[in-house]
Amino acid sequence: MPKKPVAAKASAPEPAPAPPAATEPDTRDRVLLEAARLFRHQGYAATTLRQVADAAGVKAGSIYYHFESKEVILGEVLDKGMLNVTDAVRQRVEALPADASWRDKIAAGITAHLWGMLHYGDFTSANIRIYGQIPATAKSRHRIVRRVYADYWDRMLESAREAGELRQDVNTTVIRLFLIGALNWTVEWYNPQRGSLQDLSRQIVDVVFDGILGHTKH
Amino acid sequence: MPKKPVAAKASAPEPAPAPPAATEPDTRDRVLLEAARLFRHQGYAATTLRQVADAAGVKAGSIYYHFESKEVILGEVLDKGMLNVTDAVRQRVEALPADASWRDKIAAGITAHLWGMLHYGDFTSANIRIYGQIPATAKSRHRIVRRVYADYWDRMLESAREAGELRQDVNTTVIRLFLIGALNWTVEWYNPQRGSLQDLSRQIVDVVFDGILGHTKH
DNA sequence: GTCTATAAACTGATAGAC
DNA sequence: GTCTATCAGTTTATAGAC
Numbered sequence: 001m002p003k004k005p006v007a008a009k010a011s012a013p014e015p016a017p018a019p020p021a022a023t024e025p026d027t028r029d030r031v032l033l034e035a036a037r038l039f040r041h042q043g044y045a046a047t048t049l050r051q052v053a054d055a056a057g058v059k060a061g062s063i064y065y066h067f068e069s070k071e072v073i074l075g076e077v078l079d080k081g082m083l084n085v086t087d088a089v090r091q092r093v094e095a096l097p098a099d100a101s102w103r104d105k106i107a108a109g110i111t112a113h114l115w116g117m118l119h120y121g122d123f124t125s126a127n128i129r130i131y132g133q134i135p136a137t138a139k140s141r142h143r144i145v146r147r148v149y150a151d152y153w154d155r156m157l158e159s160a161r162e163a164g165e166l167r168q169d170v171n172t173t174v175i176r177l178f179l180i181g182a183l184n185w186t187v188e189w190y191n192p193q194r195g196s197l198q199d200l201s202r203q204i205v206d207v208v209f210d211g212i213l214g215h216t217k218h
Numbered sequence: 219m220p221k222k223p224v225a226a227k228a229s230a231p232e233p234a235p236a237p238p239a240a241t242e243p244d245t246r247d248r249v250l251l252e253a254a255r256l257f258r259h260q261g262y263a264a265t266t267l268r269q270v271a272d273a274a275g276v277k278a279g280s281i282y283y284h285f286e287s288k289e290v291i292l293g294e295v296l297d298k299g300m301l302n303v304t305d306a307v308r309q310r311v312e313a314l315p316a317d318a319s320w321r322d323k324i325a326a327g328i329t330a331h332l333w334g335m336l337h338y339g340d341f342t343s344a345n346i347r348i349y350g351q352i353p354a355t356a357k358s359r360h361r362i363v364r365r366v367y368a369d370y371w372d373r374m375l376e377s378a379r380e381a382g383e384l385r386q387d388v389n390t391t392v393i394r395l396f397l398i399g400a401l402n403w404t405v406e407w408y409n410p411q412r413g414s415l416q417d418l419s420r421q422i423v424d425v426v427f428d429g430i431l432g433h434t435k436h
Numbered sequence: 437g438t439c440t441a442t443a444a445a446c447t448g449a450t451a452g453a454c
Numbered sequence: 455g456t457c458t459a460t461c462a463g464t465t466t467a468t469a470g471a472c
Contacts, residue, residue: 027437043351045264048465062438064467103431125350132347132406133261167432170421171413175430178422181403182396188350189395203388204396211429212393213321214385245455267448279450280456288448 028066030056033122036077040126044074044134071138078134078142081120081127086149088116093156102160103209109156110183110208111201117187118197125187153180179208246284248274251340254295258344262292262352289356296352296360299338299345304367306334311374320378321427327374328401328426329419335405336415343405371398397426 025033034055038047049070053060067073092112093105100108117124131139157172166172183204190200243251252273256265267288271278285291310330311323318326335342349357375390384390401422408418 041351043261043263043348045261046351049467050465058437059439060466061440061468065437070466106430129347129350130261132343133259133264166430167424167428169432170425170430173412174418174421175425177407178400178404178425179430181407182400185399185403186396189399194391195389200392203392206385207388207393207396207429209429209431210385211425211427212324212384212388212397213427214387266446268446276455277457278448279458282449283455 027056027058027062031058031063031066031073032076032080035073036080036122036126039074039077039130040122044130071135074134074138075141077123078127078131078138079145081123081125082142082145082149084120085113085116085124086145086152088112088119089149090152102156102163102165105156106160107205107209109153110179110205113180113183114186114201114204115197117184118190121187124184128184128187150176150180182208245274245276245280249276249281249284249291250294250298253291254299254340254344257292257295257348258340262348289353292352292356293359295341296345296349296356297363299341299343300360300363300367302338303331303334303342304363304370306330306337307367308370320374320381320383323374324378325423325427327371328397328423331398331401332404332419332422333415335402336408339405342402346402346405368394368398400426 031052035047035052038051038055042051049063050060052073053063056063063073067076089109089112092108096104096108131142153176154172157166157176160166161168161172166175186200186204190197249270253265253270256269256273260269267281268278270291271281274281281291285294307327307330310326314322314326349360371394372390375384375394378384379386379390384393404418404422408415
């Protein structure tokens with residue numbers, strides 16, 4: 001049962017690994033990609049390995065060469081959805097100048113979360129759609145990946161509050177749950193034909209910061 | 219195949235219908251209730267009619283006396299989730315005094331939507347969780363019920379905007395999608411043990427109206 | 437690495453007794 | 455109204471050829 005190569009072994013005199021260029025994904029990656037797409041639109045239990053195999057261009061039996069079971073595929077799809085968004089947010093926030101305000105960091109986090117959600121749509125949408133519907137074992141194995149991301153936001157919001165950049169009369173956990181929930185749901189309704197992602201991000205950041213009433217001033 | 223009695227027939231000299239008191243739900247209602255609960259936690263396709271029957275205290279074959287098919291059960295669960303919330307919001311908004319501002323109406327709508335989502339949790343959560351995962355036929359039959367509710371909010375937000383009570387630089391459709399999405403997601407994270415629904419409603423209305431920064435003034 | 441063939445179990449739905 | 459029994463079709467996963 002081969003695993004995805006993570007790094008070249010130091011001692012093996014192999015040829016240099018091919019650059020991760022715009023080459024077609026191998027069977028293993030195609031299975032994950034199509035599984036995410038099918039989990040998203042049909043749910044986990046409703047998706048058969050025959051469907052995944054068909055979409056990936058192999059026969060059902062061949063999947064078991066790459067994955068131990070259907071649940072292992074599920075685990076990888078869930079993790080990939082969360083980790084992609086986590087990485088996108090981290091990179092964007094940490095790319096800000098050292099003197100950036102917490103307001104700037106939160107705005108960057110919102111923009112990056114939106115971009116990540118929509119860019120990895122099948123993985124992220126599958127994640128939020130089916131998380132409440134999967135076997136308890138898969139759920140508990142994935143929970144830590146979610147916790148890490150929640151903690152990242154909690155620290156950011158708490159710091160902003162301590163710096164006086166956030167309102168004091170609303171719980172930061174409530175803000176985090178409300179905000180992330182709202183952002184997650186965009187993947188269910190955003191339509192690129194009705195406006196650019198950049199424009200949507202601007203509107204959402206404005207509403208999150210200043211509300212929908214609009215007679216505010218900074 | 220009996221249908222749920224909707225109103226007493228004018229010509230039939232039947233005894234007065236029993237008051238809809240705190241009596242146990244009949245088999246048909248129990249099936250709907252347990253189906254909603256199982257759809258919510260397992261998804262539509264993953265839920266077997268044997269599971270629904272067991273939970274409702276009957277045998278699988280008996281379900282077909284009350285429902286034509288599994289998909290008919292699905293349709294009723296989906297409609298019930300949306301209609302319950304729609305009714306709750308309508309009643310609460312229309313109960314306001316005649317001179318209520320649009321701001322008051324929107325606040326009442328948010329509070330009622332939250333209450334409805336959480337009070338009919340299995341139906342509403344099943345609805346938002348599985349809507350993207352059901353057969354196209356069931357989807358299209360349910361779509362109109364969703365459209366009615368979206369239109370109600372669009373009219374309310376548009377009126378508020380025309381009255382100058384809403385910011386002009388954000389699309390009202392974006393506001394509606396973002397707001398309803400955020401409110402829907404509360405059913406996935408709200409925990410009554412961490413605070414009352416009343417307190418949560420207050421915090422959410424405040425954040426939606428004035429944002430998370432907090433240095434605003436009216 | 438991918439295939440075919442198959443095992444063992446489960447599915448929605450129907451027929452007919454009571 | 456509810457039951458038992460059953461049909462025809464699926465499902466995940468395995469074994470072994472190539």
